[in-house]
Amino acid sequence: VSPLEVAQAYLKRVQELDPSLGAFLSLNERLLQEAEGVDPRLPLAGLVVAVKDNIATRGLRTTAGSRLLENFVPPYEATAVARLRALGALVLGKTNLDEFGMGSSTEHSAFFPTKNPFDPHRVPGGSSGGSAAALAADLAPLALGSDTGGSVRQPAAFCGVYGLKPTYGRVSRFGLIAYASSLDQIGPMARSVRDLALLMDAVAGPDPLDATSLDLPPRFQEALEGPLPPLRLGVVREALAGNSPGVERALEEALEVFRGLGLSLREVSWPSLPQALAAYYILAPAEASSNLARYDGTLYGVRAEGEEVEGVRQATRARFGLEVKRRVLVGTFVLSSGYYEAYYGRAQAFRRRLKAEARALFQEVDLLLLPTTPHPAFPFGARRDPLSMYREDLYTVGANLAGLPALSFPAGFEGHLPVGLQLLAPWGEDERLLRAALAFE
Numbered sequence: 001v002s003p004l005e006v007a008q009a010y011l012k013r014v015q016e017l018d019p020s021l022g023a024f025l026s027l028n029e030r031l032l033q034e035a036e037g038v039d040p041r042l043p044l045a046g047l048v049v050a051v052k053d054n055i056a057t058r059g060l061r062t063t064a065g066s067r068l069l070e071n072f073v074p075p076y077e078a079t080a081v082a083r084l085r086a087l088g089a090l091v092l093g094k095t096n097l098d099e100f101g102m103g104s105s106t107e108h109s110a111f112f113p114t115k116n117p118f119d120p121h122r123v124p125g126g127s128s129g130g131s132a133a134a135l136a137a138d139l140a141p142l143a144l145g146s147d148t149g150g151s152v153r154q155p156a157a158f159c160g161v162y163g164l165k166p167t168y169g170r171v172s173r174f175g176l177i178a179y180a181s182s183l184d185q186i187g188p189m190a191r192s193v194r195d196l197a198l199l200m201d202a203v204a205g206p207d208p209l210d211a212t213s214l215d216l217p218p219r220f221q222e223a224l225e226g227p228l229p230p231l232r233l234g235v236v237r238e239a240l241a242g243n244s245p246g247v248e249r250a251l252e253e254a255l256e257v258f259r260g261l262g263l264s265l266r267e268v269s270w271p272s273l274p275q276a277l278a279a280y281y282i283l284a285p286a287e288a289s290s291n292l293a294r295y296d297g298t299l300y301g302v303r304a305e306g307e308e309v310e311g312v313r314q315a316t317r318a319r320f321g322l323e324v325k326r327r328v329l330v331g332t333f334v335l336s337s338g339y340y341e342a343y344y345g346r347a348q349a350f351r352r353r354l355k356a357e358a359r360a361l362f363q364e365v366d367l368l369l370l371p372t373t374p375h376p377a378f379p380f381g382a383r384r385d386p387l388s389m390y391r392e393d394l395y396t397v398g399a400n401l402a403g404l405p406a407l408s409f410p411a412g413f414e415g416h417l418p419v420g421l422q423l424l425a426p427w428g429e430d431e432r433l434l435r436a437a438l439a440f441e
């Protein structure tokens with residue numbers, strides 16, 4: 001089949017199925033033209049990718065799920081997207097998300113919520129819920145998400161697909177609309193480990209446009225060849241209580257499989273993990289309050305009517321959604337003089353401790369295993385209280401705070417709902433995660 005036929009087939013599926021799913025915020029109107037023009041000899045010629053809508057696409061609307069950017073057409077391209085396109089891949093469209101990535105269900109999208117393809121009454125997870133739902137419904141074979149505190153892995157788990165949060169710096173953040181810059185990473189999402197590897201080999205690697213990008217060449221597809229080494233797998237004790245029956249069962253079954261694959265298993269302790277959530281919900285809003293200060297009606301996106309600067313600023317920023325406003329308020333508070341040491345300073349110190357504990361753990365084991373989430377997808381409206389929504393991220397924020405790579409893989413079902421488990425590896429050992437998940441697959 002030609003790139004054009006592939007593009008036409010996916011476009012048709014999206015047009016038929018997406019009106020009831022809500023995975024896409026925009027479609028690439030030049031898709032068929034681009035498909036016709038692509039050089040068929042390029043390695044990813046005609047591969048169709050869905051891109052989360054907080055990742056900038058040149059000439060294609062990029063909203064970050066926000067009313068403030070509903071008319072924003074970037075004049076630049078995210079490095080991850082530029083690299084995919086240079087290899088012949090095609091951007092199918094932009095997927096739905098919680099506004100600026102703030103949420104765990106896509107219910108905080110300013111436009112509409114996305115449905116979980118396994119159950120239309122349940123959320124697909126978030127914030128990369130559109131990308132996960134598009135994959136699960138086969139509206140796209142490959143997708144990009146972003147993960148600040150779990151936004152690739154949690155929706156992957158809720159929708160039965162694979163998602164990787166790379167080591168901080170392995171994928172350039174250039175063109176990723178900033179939420180919390182010290183935690184944000186673009187991550188691949190797909191229906192197989194091999195597809196994740198394909199995406200990572202395309203998008204990872206150093207980038208002069210992102211000073212925090214790492215000089216680690218991606219070797220993902222190569223790492224999938226050869227036998228699985230006899231790795232030591234640690235099960236994180238702090239993540240064993242309070243999980244739903246389906247998650248418990250998936251964990252037990254996965255341990256059996258990994259034992260059968262020749263891994264040695266042991267229970268280990270990551271003592272600070274239970275407090276990671278509290279630290280995350282100080283640090284992430286703090287960084288967000290600073291990053292979002294740029295939306296003042298002068299430079300990007302929507303500008304409210306008015307003559308005088310402060311009035312325009314306030315009227316423009318009034319269009320942020322409730323959750324975004326809450327984060328900006330919390331972030332400004334924890335950074336304010338008199339409170340800085342009590343909140344932000346302590347959370348930073350905690351972050352260093354959490355990281356040091358992880359480093360020590362990885363002297364004993366080569367991989368960590370824990371659930372991605374304590375339970376499968378929840379119904380719409382079930383997490384109205386913000387704290388109950390925040391608690392969804394219990395097991396995912398640790399990897400972001402520690403800068404470590406983490407992969408969520410489908411590991412079973414609870415009734416009709418998919419269950420995901422998560423593997424963590426030492427800093428820079430992202431390839432190892434894919435190798436282990438491939439053996440499980």
Ligand code: GLN
Nearest residue numbers: 101102103148149150151
């Ligand atoms: N749910 C988390 C939050 O709201 C993580 C989101 C993300 O990773 N972008 O901050």
